[in-house]
Amino acid sequence: MSGYNFAYLDESTKRMIRRAILKAVAIPGHQVPFGSREMPLPYGWGTGGIQVTAAVLGPADVLKVIDQGSDDTTNAVSIRAFFRRTAGVATTESTEAATIIQTRHRIPERPLREDQILVYQVPIPEPLGRLEPRIAETRRMHAMADYGLMHVKLYEDIARHGHIATSYSYPVMVNSRYLMSPSPIPAFDNPKMDQMPALQLFGAGREKRIYAVPPYTSVKSLDFDDHPFRPIRAPHACELCGSRDTYLDEVLTDDVGGRIFVCSDTDFCSERQAVKEAAE
C-alpha cells in the first residue's frame, strides 16, 4: 500500500472534518453534519471515528484503540494497524501513554487528562430517533430544546419495569442545552463524561454526523428526582485484579455454567494486577 496521504484522508477532506469538529466543539452536544467519505472499512467498523481520528492525528501522537474495553479485538487491532500503516504513528495499549484514544463501547477506567482526546465510534447519533422518526421534527426539538419526549421514554421505562431499564446509550444533557446520545457505552460510564479534562469527539460515519464535548463540560444523565440515575455494574469483584469499582464483563469459563467476572478495561486490569504482583 502506497500513495496515501498522511492518515489516509486527503488534506482537503481533513480540513472539512476539522471545520465540523470546531463547530461541534463550539456548540457542545450539537450534531454537525459532515461529508463522510468512503473508508476502506465497512460501516459498523467505526468509519466515523476513524475519520475523526484521521483529522486530528499528528505524527507525534500515540494512538490507542479499544473495542468493548479491550485492545485486542479484531476491530481494535485492525484500526491500530490501519493508522500505523497510513500515518506511521506509534500505537499503544496503555491509556496513560496514549494521546488519542479511539473507542467503541467503553470509556477507560483511568481518568483522562487535558492532553488527551477521546474519539467515540457512533452507530446512531440521534437520541430521539427511536421516539420521533421524522428528522425535521427531531431537528426542531433540538433547536427548541424541546426534550419532554425523552423523559416520556424514561417514564415509560419505569412504568413498565419499575426502574429505568436503559443500560446502554443512556441519554445525557450536555452543558444544560443539547440532548446527546453518548454512543453505546454502558450507563456506568456516563459519569466519566461529566467535567472530563480530555476533549471528547464523536463520529458517526453512516449518519454523517460529528459532535463533541469540550474539556470540563457538564454532562448529566437524564433522570427523575425520585428515580435518580444510577451507574449499574455487576455486584462482584474482578476475578483477576480484585477491583470493586470497575465495569465488569461476565466470562464463561466452561460449558457447564461456570463463569467469572473480570474488568472490561483490559489495560486497567493488567496494570492493577502488575501492581498487586509487585507488592507481593
Next chain:
Amino acid sequence: MNERSSKTPHPIPPPQAGEGGAHLPPPLLAGEGRGGGLAAQTPLLTARDLTLRFGRIAALDSVDIDIHPGEVVAIVGESGSGKTTLLRVLSGLMRPDAGEVSYLGQDVLGMTEAARRRLMRTEWGFVHQNPRDGLRMAVSAGGNIGERLMATGARHYGNIRDQAAHWLTRVEIDPTRMDEVPAKFSGGMQQRLQIARTLVTLPKLVFMDEPTGGLDVSVQARLLDLIRALVADLGLAVLIVTHDIAAARLLAHRMLVMRHGVVVESGLTDRVLDDPQHPYTQLLVSSVLA
C-alpha cells in the same frame, strides 16, 4: 364546587351579553374559575382581517374573531367553509396571507417558533378530531398525560403519576388503566384521554376541531357533557369547530357561522339559532330542525 347537572339543555351562562360583543366589554361574572375583574375584559385572543387563499379558493376572507377568558365559541359551517383553516391560523400552525392574530397582546404570527411552541404546550391546547393526531399511540395513557408536564420541567415520577391518575379520573377513565396504551381504548376513551393530556397544564385556551366527529351518537353526547363540565370547572376558553348545531347549542356561549371562508353571522348562540338573520344560517338551522 358548582356541580352542574349534565342534563340541562342550556349552555353555561355566557360571560358576555349583547350582540356584537366584540366591541362591548363582557359583564363581570361571579362564576368560579371564570376570571372575573380585569382579566375577563381583555380578550385572550383577537384576530382581525384574516385572509388566506388556496389558489382560487378563499379559505378565509376577512375573518375577525375575539375570544374572552372562560368563553366557549363555536364555529359552524358546511364542509370546506374554512373552519379548520381558521383554527390552524389562530393557533399559529398556518400563516394567513393577511391579517393579525394577537394572544394577550402578543403577536402570534410574529413570535418565534420557540415562543409559539411554548404557548402550545402550556397555555394552549389542541384537541384533534382524530385521536391519533393528538396522542402518542405507542405510549401509555399515563405517559401521554405526563408529556406536557415533563416538557415543562416536571421531574418527579411519583407526582407525574399522581397527576395522570387525577386527570384520568376527571375524564372518567379508570386510573388503574394508566399503564395501558391508547390502542386498547375505545374511540370515546381515546378522545377523553386526548383531552386529559391537553388539560394537564391547565391551559387558558383550547382549540377543538370536531372533537366528537368520529364517534357514535351516544358516545358523542357523553363526551359533550364531559367537555361542558370541564370547561365550566376550569374556566377554559374554547374555540370549538363542529358540524353539529345541537353541540354548539349545548356548549357555546357564542357562535360564528362560516361559509366560503366568510363569517356570515355571529352572536350569542341562542340568538343565532333562535333568530337567524343570514339566509345561510336560516338554512342551516332549518335543515337541523327538518
